[in-house]
Amino acid sequence: MTAHSTLAFTLYPYARSADQDRTTPAHHKVIVVGGGPVGLAMALDLGLRGVPVLVLDDNEGVGEGSRAICFSKRCLEICDRLGAAGPMMDKGVVWNVGKVFHDDRLLYEFNLLPEGGHAFPAFINLQQPYFEKYLHDAILAAQAKGAPIEMRGGNRVTQVTPDATGATLEIDTRDGSYTLRTDWLIACDGARSPLRGMLGLGFDGRVFEDNFLIADVRMKADFPTERWFWFEPHFKSGASALLHKQPDDVWRIDFQLGWDIDRKAELDPAKIRARVDAMLGPDVSYDLVWTSIYTFQCRRMDRFRHGRVLFAGDAAHQVSPFGARGANSGLQDVDNLGWKLAAVMAGQAPDSLLDTYEVERIHGADENILNSTRATDFITPKSPVSKMFRNAVLDLAATQPFARTIVNSGRLSVPCTYDGSALNGPDSDQMPPRSRPGSVCPDAPTPEGWLLNRLSTGFTLLTINADAPETLTAHGQTIPRLALTTTPELTARYLGSANGAVYLIRPDHHVAARWETYDEAAVTKALARALGKDA
């Protein structure tokens, strides 16, 4: 993505700041570099916690192109906490069914079969510019209510000098350059992260020798709202192909082109149309909305934290698009980092709590890279023997259910469970594994609304058929109790075979610890641990 390209939406036009007229650099608490999905969500999370945050972006809004289109349930739950999920759900396309083809035959279809009793579906499809715009709309709404968030478009960071207490930034604008000082710097500046480059930090991993062509087309077609994936399609438009619906009658079409291609020739609209025509048939009329050829790598930084500089989203880790694990994992980075940074800045937690951001999210990144790499290896086999096995799996998948569990056109993003995290406290073996310490709280209906909506912005003490005081005050936190009684969903998702349940839930809705009965000393100890005070 080149800077200053055409914008889909102008959201934060350049405006001269008083900081540019100062003789000594203005001092900020937190500067976020990058106004993409991750940077916007980061600013929103911190701002809603009352942490003053300044976002710098070299553009003035959202770039063109659908780009990321698949947003996961967990991503929507996080956006809901940030006040941005409503318009995403209104605009987005919900889908559940996927079909897998080999050549000209349908091998099988799958249904994501969403479990009932959750506020959000497994996925929605939505063009990235809308996703970013809705996050920005939520920032405007938060600003109107006094959230200390400032956006500066047309501000390009050209130099960064980190030190023990923060960082000094040189910034270029159309009115010339100026200097800023910040206590904390969060780099959300994407896969090509200029900040990472300026700091000379590595970004190693595996390059996949393949090119993929995206052709987003607008058409009135009666294809169902399903994800269709072809291995070696009969229409020969690519070694694999994908068809997936987006809002506004736009369809994502993706063709695998191979490694040795003439990019310029392949981007010729006539050539793209020939590929699309072969796939859709001669009678379907459509407009090309956005086309792009991409290659990808699976890689991450060794460390996401470098003192007072923290990396999040694609700047820290990059995956292939198969599995929708890019933007969705970036939002989980935000979810993890926001409350920790706020707690450290407020003096409620030791600085080392931020090291657990790195540990937990590297765990997530490695899981995403593993899944994404395996999907890519299945879709684009790297050796004749690998291709032979791949096609053997496909041949069997048409009739043999076991082989379908091996077919891999992308293992779709599910939230990471922080098993083994130092922040996790006691577990109860009477309760379901899905809500063990480290996992994301499963949503559930309650008489007063969705469970996740009823959790506090800080820690929450959730009790089910168990006594506890209405609030617990310890370690600088005032923790409200959410008292619930049994429902079928709560029993299945939280209680298991226990008579009662007491859950300590982190601000990012991950379970910190759980017990069958309330014990103030035990909960206080687990709270200290979840705040990183136990090290």
Added chain:
Amino acid sequence: MLITTPNLSRPDDSYARLIATHEGLSEAESHALNARLILILMNHIGDADVLAQAMELARKA
């Protein structure tokens, strides 16, 4: 009775290991490895009827 319903405890892990086992081998070496692997798995399965069903299924798929 041959099991044809999903039975792999970690399908992605096991498939990735299978492909990795072949890494760096020539085509002839891969064929030989596959032959050894099938014989090892045959011995593990043991039951002649089950093996016959598996061979028939592989032949007609």
